[in-house]
Amino acid sequence: MRMKWPAASDSASNSDACARSSRTLRLGRVSENDQVTKQRTLGAGVYGRIGLHFYDAGVLGISSMLIWRCSSTRTLAHYQANVSANHLDVGVGTGYFLDRVTYPSTTPRLGLLDLNGNSLTHTARRLIRYSPEIYQADILQPIAVGAEPFDSIGLNYLLHCLPGPMASKAVVFDNLGPLLKPGGTIFGGTALRHGVRLPLQARAFMGVYNAMGIFGNSNDSLAGLRSELESRFDDVSIEVHGCVALFRARARP
Numbered sequence: 001m002r003m004k005w006p007a008a009s010d011s012a013s014n015s016d017a018c019a020r021s022s023r024t025l026r027l028g029r030v031s032e033n034d035q036v037t038k039q040r041t042l043g044a045g046v047y048g049r050i051g052l053h054f055y056d057a058g059v060l061g062i063s064s065m066l067i068w069r070c071s072s073t074r075t076l077a078h079y080q081a082n083v084s085a086n087h088l089d090v091g092v093g094t095g096y097f098l099d100r101v102t103y104p105s106t107t108p109r110l111g112l113l114d115l116n117g118n119s120l121t122h123t124a125r126r127l128i129r130y131s132p133e134i135y136q137a138d139i140l141q142p143i144a145v146g147a148e149p150f151d152s153i154g155l156n157y158l159l160h161c162l163p164g165p166m167a168s169k170a171v172v173f174d175n176l177g178p179l180l181k182p183g184g185t186i187f188g189g190t191a192l193r194h195g196v197r198l199p200l201q202a203r204a205f206m207g208v209y210n211a212m213g214i215f216g217n218s219n220d221s222l223a224g225l226r227s228e229l230e231s232r233f234d235d236v237s238i239e240v241h242g243c244v245a246l247f248r249a250r251a252r253p
């Protein structure tokens with residue numbers, strides 16, 4: 001259910017999840033999924049305040065190019081090619097690409113959806129110039145945020161954080177279905193373990209991250225990603241850079 005943020009006295013009775021994200025009150029059009037799950041994957045949990053400060057320079061600046069071999073410049077170009085003026089981003093991290101991309105409008109409608117309240121608060125502050133809509137929800141569960149559908153949905157570097165094989169984590173595409181307009185674009189990038197050239201350093205880091213539970217992509221393959229996308233969407237295209245698949249697809253009419 002989409003709702004305006006309640007007055008301070010009302011929020012006291014809300015769930016723990018609501019309380020955690022109460023700092024988003026001042027950040028614009030704020031909404032909340034009233035079925036926010038308590039389930040937390042480590043993939044979402046590592047983005048504490050300190051982790052978020054490290055993320056832009058460490059993960060997007062260094063790891064993307066040196067380890068995964070897909071530069072942030074390349075990923076930004078993917079955003080640029082696919083973002084619309086009515087965009088929902090899922091698994092927002094720090095909002096790095098959302099901050100740098102040029103939207104087709106100076107007043108885009110921008111939705112931010114994440115399980116982690118820190119990521120939402122950090123990103124909403126960074127993008128306050130767009131008065132983002134904020135949704136805290138677990139994308140592995142059916143989403144009931146009651147938002148008007150979007151023309152584009154980005155989920156960058158999210159799939160490889162989710163646990164389980166591609167066939168089960170692809171449920172995110174089903175969960176996002178009601179939030180994407182017919183003909184709308186879904187796009188993003190994900191680091192794969194199989195079917196791509198895996199640089200030695202990527203193999204090592206991926207092993208450690210999977211063991212720690214930060215990544216859940218030990219079984220993710222290019223063929224698996226393609227098959228999950230093609231079974232749900234039209235015009236699937238995937239470009240591989242290093243071990244990262246940059247994908248895009250169109251929602252069926």
Ligand SMILES: C[S@@+](CC[C@H](N)C(=O)[O-])C[C@H]1O[C@@H](n2cnc3c(N)ncnc32)[C@H](O)[C@@H]1O
Pocket residue numbers: 041043044045047060090091092093094095096097113114115116119137138139140155156157158161162
């Ligand atoms: C690696 S970051 C990606 C950040 C950003 N999209 C980028 O490209 O830099 C993964 C994000 O997904 C979020 N996340 C992880 N599991 C999630 C889940 N089950 N539901 C919603 N968000 C989740 C994390 O909190 C984090 O913000």
